[in-house]
Amino acid sequence: MxxxxxxxxxxxxxxxxxxxxxxxxxxxxxxxxxxxxxxxxxxxxxxxxxxxxxxxxxxxxxxxxxxxxxxxxxxxxxxxxxxxxxxxxxxxxxxGTPVLVGRDGKLFEDVLKRERVGIGELEKALRENDCELADLKYAFLESDGNFSIQKKPG
The missing domain is CATH 1.10.287 (Helix Hairpins)
Incomplete structure (x- = not known):
């Protein structure tokens, strides 16, 4: 043993x-x-x-x-x-490092594809953060796989 x-x-x-x-x-x-x-x-x-x-x-x-x-x-x-x-x-x-996946109400689909993340996952993160796409300032895919969402001021 x-x-x-x-x-x-x-x-x-x-x-x-x-x-x-x-x-x-x-x-x-x-x-x-x-x-x-x-x-x-x-x-x-x-x-x-x-x-x-x-x-x-x-x-x-x-x-x-x-x-x-x-x-x-x-x-x-x-x-x-x-x-x-x-x-x-x-x-x-x-x-790893965070990756910018959206800015000023626009999602970067090519970056999401490169990171092998579906657009639906980012849309879910937007909903969870009570952020409409038009209100999006920045969206980052963090190194841990989660999203950070920043809304436009106002």
């Missing part, structure tokens, strides 16, 4: 590789993947975790191996959080 089938450092290396590759894949997938999950997005996330479990554990089913992997993942998450807090460049790389 506590005996490892591979050296401890292999768990650390596997966890680091999987963490970094998944981080890149999520960043490539776009902001919506991080923000509001559709049922399909949720299924992908669940399958991703299952698909990399053997890559993390090297088929080792020991408690010690699982704890090493979990500790490595938490450690890497803390390292990236601290690095993001201290460096604007690291923050932009790991978390």
């Amino acid at each position: 506590f005996d490892l089938s591979v050296p401890w450092w292999e768990f650390v290396a596997r966890a680091a590789i999987v963490y970094l590759v998944l981080m890149v894949m999520v960043r490539i997938a776009g902001k919506r993947t991080i923000g509001q999950f559709t049922p399909f997005d949720l299924i992908v996330v669940m399958l991703l975790s299952e698909s990399v479990s053997n890559a993390l554990s090297a088929d080792d089913h020991s408690v010690t191996g699982g704890l090493i992997v979990a500790g490595t993942l938490v450690f890497l998450n803390v390292v990236f959080a601290v690095a993001s807090a201290r460096s604007r460049k690291v923050e932009q790389i790991t978390e």
